[in-house]
Amino acid sequence: MTDLELATKLLQGDRRAAARAITLLENGDKQNQELLKALHPHTGKAYLVGITGSPGAGKSTLTDHLISVIRKSGLKVGVIAVDPTSPFTGGAILGDRVRMVNHALDPGVFIRSMGTRGSLGGLAKTTKEAIRVLDAFGMDIILIETVGVGQSELDIMHVADTTLVVLNPTAGDHIQTMKAGIMEIADVFVINKADLPGADKTEREVNSMLDLIHEVDWRPPVVKTTSRDPVSYRGLWEACIRHRDYLRGSGQWEQKRQKRRQDEIMGIVEERLHARIREWMASSPAWSQLLQDVETGKKDPYDVADLILEWYNTSTCE
Ligand SMILES: Nc1nc2c(ncn2[C@@H]2O[C@H](COP(=O)(O)OP(=O)(O)OP(=O)(O)O)[C@@H](O)[C@H]2O)c(=O)[nH]1
Numbered sequence: 001m002t003d004l005e006l007a008t009k010l011l012q013g014d015r016r017a018a019a020r021a022i023t024l025l026e027n028g029d030k031q032n033q034e035l036l037k038a039l040h041p042h043t044g045k046a047y048l049v050g051i052t053g054s055p056g057a058g059k060s061t062l063t064d065h066l067i068s069v070i071r072k073s074g075l076k077v078g079v080i081a082v083d084p085t086s087p088f089t090g091g092a093i094l095g096d097r098v099r100m101v102n103h104a105l106d107p108g109v110f111i112r113s114m115g116t117r118g119s120l121g122g123l124a125k126t127t128k129e130a131i132r133v134l135d136a137f138g139m140d141i142i143l144i145e146t147v148g149v150g151q152s153e154l155d156i157m158h159v160a161d162t163t164l165v166v167l168n169p170t171a172g173d174h175i176q177t178m179k180a181g182i183m184e185i186a187d188v189f190v191i192n193k194a195d196l197p198g199a200d201k202t203e204r205e206v207n208s209m210l211d212l213i214h215e216v217d218w219r220p221p222v223v224k225t226t227s228r229d230p231v232s233y234r235g236l237w238e239a240c241i242r243h244r245d246y247l248r249g250s251g252q253w254e255q256k257r258q259k260r261r262q263d264e265i266m267g268i269v270e271e272r273l274h275a276r277i278r279e280w281m282a283s284s285p286a287w288s289q290l291l292q293d294v295e296t297g298k299k300d301p302y303d304v305a306d307l308i309l310e311w312y313n314t315s316t317c318e
């Protein structure tokens with residue numbers, strides 16, 4: 001099947017085509033450009049909700065419950081769960097993980113786990129591509145569960161419309177152990193596992209931290225949830241919808257999409273530049289000479305970088 005045929009099937013609502021498209025993108029085949037090109041006009045409509053928080057905070061459990069809440073309103077939900085895979089074992093780092101299995105038979109739900117391979121610390125390019133696939137596939141809402149470690153957790157704010165930061169009650173210690181940058185990325189705070197001791201105290205602490213932040217166009221609500229009371233996830237979804245409406249009303253909905261389009265184009269440009277320059281390096285005797293010049297101190301890396309860019313300019317102007 002060609003990429004175009006695959007795209008056509010996917011756009012007609014064929015689930016297997018959607019799954020296959022994501023697999024193809026994940027495997028990083030070069031021909032996928034045609035696929036992404038064909039899907040592009042059908043993207044940009046879905047509401048993207050990012051879910052981040054420390055390992056074991058209850059993100060998957062919460063996602064599972066959110067799916068139920070959203071499905072009650074008849075909307076279609078796509079889920080991308082970014083799975084932390086260890087470079088050493090190739091397997092999942094954590095035991096005791098919740099798999100979202102309750103919705104496997106619902107045709108209005110599409111769940112996909114993805115590795116973090118090739119992500120250079122940030123959110124993998126393939127994750128962003130999978131989001132586009134699900135968007136084109138007609139999912140109204142896309143939930144993205146990320147690993148709450150490293151850069152990917154901060155990256156999610158550029159990808160999602162609404163970012164949920166999932167915390168747990170801190171019975172003993174103080175909330176200030178919260179990682180740097182987390183306050184800034186949250187559009188909604190979730191105190192999950194609210195059945196555990198300390199939930200109210202944690203809620204108060206988050207609120208008093210929010211009091212310290214001045215420019216408050218949108219003050220992130222703090223919502224308590226617990227799997228012991230599935231109704232609690234309704235309040236969370238309502239908070240998401242309020243944030244979505246705020247984005248739309250303030251023009252940020254469109255701004256975010258514009259920023260994403262810009263990032264996407266820059267990403268493609270960088271990738272192509274990189275490939276061309278690497279190609280040149282691999283085949284050019286001049287390159288070996290330049291490297292030697294740096295080694296002997298005749299040139300420094302900055303001179304060489306300028307020369308490469310000069311070469312690039314002239315070679316494209318010919
Ligand atoms: N007491 C309590 N336990 C919960 C609640 N929600 C989830 N858990 C438990 O917390 C553990 C981790 O839940 P997950 O949903 O897998 O958490 P996660 O954040 O997706 O974990 P990773 O994806 O591995 O980072 C599981 O044993 C859940 O049963 C809750 O509301 N209360």
Ligand SMILES: [Mg+2]
Binds near residue numbers: 059060097098
């Ligand atoms: Mg999980």
